[in-house]
Amino acid sequence: MLRRFDEQRETVIKQSRDIQKAAKHAIFSLHRNAFAEADSRIASAMKVVEELEPLVRASPALRGGAFSGALEELAEAVVFRGYLVEKRLLPSSALPMAEVEEYLGGVLDFTGELNRYAILRATERDREAVQRAHDVVEAIFSAYIQFELRNGNLRKKYDALKYTLLKLENTLYELSLTEAGGMASRKAGGGGREERPEGGDM
Template identity: 70%
Template sequence: MSAGSDMLDISDFERIDGELRAYDEKREQVIKRSRDIQKLSKQAIFSLHRGADAEAESRIAAAKKAAEELLPLIKGNPTLRPGSYSNAIEEYAEAVAFRCYLTDGRLIKQAEVELAEVEEYLGGVLDFTGELGRLAIAQATRRDEAAVQRARDLVEAIMGQFLQFDLRNGSLRKKYDALKYTLKKLENTLYELSLTKAGLPTKPEDIPEPDAGAGGADGGDDA
């Protein structure tokens, strides 16, 4: 024991050490279970893209159950929410938003994603637009112009609402930048579909070369 140990309460530091160890154990529990929530939500999205609705429902239900199991721990230790748990809830919000669009043709409301706080809901919505873009590209290969138009209209409407927010640098800002790219891609897809419908080439290499005999600077006979 050092000479200065009699000037402090060792038991107080032992208590602090115990609390820190207990917090770390809770943190590890949240991280581990959050991975399950995120994985199940990603798998549900994949199932929805394949049209495996029953499989998707099972995975969404399992993700929700896992998230609810962690809630008492999160509420008792609010600093454990940012990071793994929050990211997992965003993924869950993305999955249920995608399901809602496929079943009801609309964007899910925040109140319908009970587990998500505001920024988690918004992050999930922005991620959902990426899945909507992928869905629309698949629909474009089947020449379903109306389906692509619906997707484009919703993405544009979502962008219009996000324009009202003052998004500072962070994950939401980065996801918003991706939203702009998704909208542009959908607009280009619709343009290409319209060209295909009119029987016009959609790629520069498909445009025929000008007729060399039609005249021009070097097209006439030498004098």
């Protein structure tokens, strides 16, 4: 019996790595706007989750560790895709196999990817995209305040969320300075048409 459990555990650990790897590749593809590739990676990860689901449901002790971590990574990828493609924060029902804490952990990890995305958009002077990212992270931060997060994985991620929000605020501030500097330069350069003084030719 114990030997069989060990064999099942090894199977779950090995295939959980495949889920995690596919999810990481999906996130990388999303940053490059390679959505078809990201969808393929997510579908691949979902397939492995479906294969492991009966095993994990039959032996709940197999869920902790590798499998739970892989589901968090997959939730992060699914939520990031939802933000970019569907323009919304997907609910936990988008990943039915994930438990509440796994989904919440994935959402918190997603905010880190959203910060990276916002920085890339800032280099393109896309203030609207940066503002939207900031607003989403701020909304997530406000929502998580309602949870009583004790010491643990979620608490650490929540603490990191505060710094992510601060980084986005700084990015917006730097963008506003850049925009203000650009406007000042245009004014100093006489962007408008020069007018002749009244009173005849000079």
